[in-house]
Amino acid sequence: MLSKTHKIVEALLFAATEPLTMEQVEVCLEVDVNLKNIVLDLNYFYDEEEIPIKIHQIADGFILKTREEYEPWIKRLYQEKGNVKLSKSAMETLAIIAYKQPVTKPEIDAIRGVSSYMKTLLEKNLIEMKGRHEGPGRPLLYGTTSYFLEYFGLNSIKDLPKMQEVEELIKENDNENPTVPQELPFQDSSE
Amino acid sequence: MLSKTHKIVEALLFAATEPLTMEQVEVCLEVDVNLKNIVLDLNYFYDEEEIPIKIHQIADGFILKTREEYEPWIKRLYQEKGNVKLSKSAMETLAIIAYKQPVTKPEIDAIRGVSSYMKTLLEKNLIEMKGRHEGPGRPLLYGTTSYFLEYFGLNSIKDLPKMQEVEELIKENDNENPTVPQELPFQDSSE
């Protein structure tokens, strides 16, 4: 029978967007746990109940994966147009990493104003970790991969369009970007 | 008992990065399925087995989310970052846009009695421009996005409480005469 601790670890695995580490589990639960045994129990349970997922241990921690036998269907889902598109947030994150690399997640979040997820970009091999920042907390540094350069046909990251060039391009299209009227709109309707 | 079809849909739900639609399921399975019933069965199964997830229907698709009761632990995983809530004024503006869309800024401002800022809502992709009003000055029209539905876990804009219900709620509040007099939020600091 699965304990409450099992269920909490399971919930953490479901919610995590990056590999779940021993340290994270201990921080969340505030107690020491035998993560390996919990994972074994959960995997046994998934087997028994034929739930189409399995917990895998990789270098960084534990992740949930769909079972291999469902790949044919999942592949179709991914290849169906519309489902594989880079999301707006992933695109923004990628743009920031490309231009500001090596860059930390807090820096990316500060520019976007929201928390960013690297998972998809890491999975698609568009970005990778490039060591750690020397500052407080030693956050991970991210940069683009060689696959990124290859895909966009770049020799080096310096070949990205310069911000000045982009500015000029925007100017030409300015007429298509009307500014929002900002006048004080309160109207005394009795007049 | 859950069928093979149930299991495939379940695997697709785990793998999907956007709400899983009826069409996607049919493309993947190459047969017609009753997705709603499958979702009901899966949710029943998750309840029975105490699996910490639930399928939600939002914006014309289905997504898996963690159960509310695990939020205290998951929150620690994210260290409370990322969940920046909307300000009071942003929420008021959004409420008006949601109900009166497509709507212009002067119309919104007239209802609120103050000038409203759209920037945060536009940045968060909760609202978007929906062309221009034909009237004088041709002001921009605003409406909610599909991400708005996702953000509030709604299946469609029609799932918002009806204005009539809202008015009844206000009436009820009116009748519940508050007995404790509320103080103006001034403090005499000379005390």
Added chain:
Amino acid sequence: MSYKVKLDIFEGPLDLLLFFIKRDEINIYDIPISYITKEYLEYLDVMTQMNLHLAGEFVNIASLLIRIKVRMLLPSQQVEDSEELEDPRTELVQMLVEYRKYKEVSSILKKIEDDQLNLYYVTAKTDNDEIDPDIFLSDIDLLDLGLIFNKLLKNIPKPSYYNIQDSKINIPTQMQYLKSLFIEKKKIKFSEISTHIEDRIELIVTFLAILEMIKSRFITVSQKTIFGDFWLNKNKEETFNVIQNS
């Protein structure tokens, strides 16, 4: 009289009026205009005394309230038609009733938001080696990346929702202004200066200017009560300089 005011709790003049209506259990369709106008103006008075920027919208509603009050006081000349005469309050009531609906909706949305943010998306990886990443990227090209980054740089979120406009005043100009006031007077009440101040930045700059002037011994400051108004007193020996500077 000095107050600490938590202004940010009101979203605007209508919100403030709704607060009075709720607090005093007023029937929104039968608002005692004299009373509510008095409350409203008192509040504005406190705001002004605190030298807080009074948004134009607050003033607009104040004048609307006063107009309604006047119209209600005027004796209706045609008694027979009085039933057909429109209640001067109608427009205000409509505004309040409409705004109240959306205020209610926004509190409902707030609750939904709270609930939703407690739920997290479930993610499982897939062994997607076979999935062509090129499809994934098919929607963007190099220029898109540049455009997205450019847009982000321009829209780096500000730490607050307030729209702070560039203040044209600085400490030296404000000092000049203050000095000019002392040409005719030896003593100036701070509240006399502050009534002309339009926003907080200006208030802060004025304070800094005053501090500078104390430091340079142009003026001294006296105050009778804690948190009370204070006087700026011109130092005698500086009189000559002022005339020169002006």
